[in-house]
Amino acid sequence: MKVLVIYNPAAGGGRDALLRRFVQALQARGAEVETYHTTGPGDATRALQARTDQGDVVVAVGGDGTTNEVLNGLQPEVPLGLFATGTANVLAKELALPKHPEQAAEVVVNGRNLLVWPGQLNAQRFLMWVGVGYDAWVVRGVNLAVKRVFGKLAYVQAMLQQVARYGQVRYRFVIDGREQLAYSAVIANASHYGGDFILSRQARLTAPTLQVLMFTRPGRWQLIKCLAALPFGLMESVAGVVSVSARDVQVEVLGGITDEPLQADGDPAGQLPARVTVAERPVLVRVGRTPLPRVDGPAN
């Protein structure tokens, strides 16, 4: 098996020792390994697009942002593997992937392929979510120097800084032809968010649909109520949160505001207006042999 490893040396503050153990574990299982170190944002996608032969599997070693960049450079039919060394690693949690390098290598070499439907934000594919409003402001506001030292706490700092602004900007969504106004939204392709939290009990990576959570009531207390429900997996039950399944979502900002950011898979992803759909074709992702744990509904 030819394994191409794409390693982001900046993810999670750098995990060179883990990378070495992971590569050794792949080789011990008979894999022929080539490793590429990314040089900056967008490099993983460009480096993959420049290759005609991507091997039997391409493994993203980093966090959710690195995985997103690998996904966007991946040739059709080449499976995507993961070894999570980033800060939050939400996709690895969604897929119940092991943290230990030897076990992660075992999944890559001897696991199974799970058929996953990515989402599509304009020209970019994503696996987890697209954020509009508060969620996107937080991602844009994260201080990277704080993130390098304090990890996830950098998100808490950015969340607190953006609370007061929530409710001041309104967005218009057209979801499979139906209009809805909201003050923020997360368009989820997967259940997890921010680590171990369950954002949506209905979102499914393996289904060719998206789950759109819209926050339709203004006010900072409303936002705090929603955020407080997140650790309990109850955000979709908060009054004023509208959660609908969709295949095609158009979003624009109202009030002539410009420079309204988006986030995709935890990294900044351009500005509104946007169209978010299910990608044209699925991708194969290497996962363990046991069924994925249930969030709600049958296991995959």
Ligand SMILES: Nc1ncnc2c1ncn2[C@@H]1O[C@H](COP(=O)(O)OP(=O)(O)OP(=O)(O)O)[C@@H](O)[C@H]1O
């Ligand atoms: N050599 C590099 N130096 C700095 N940044 C890089 C480099 N290579 C890639 N990047 C950028 O680093 C960003 C952050 O990486 P990633 O999201 O994987 O890690 P993380 O933020 O620590 O983890 P998570 O997203 O799971 O919280 C990526 O979006 C990518 O654009």
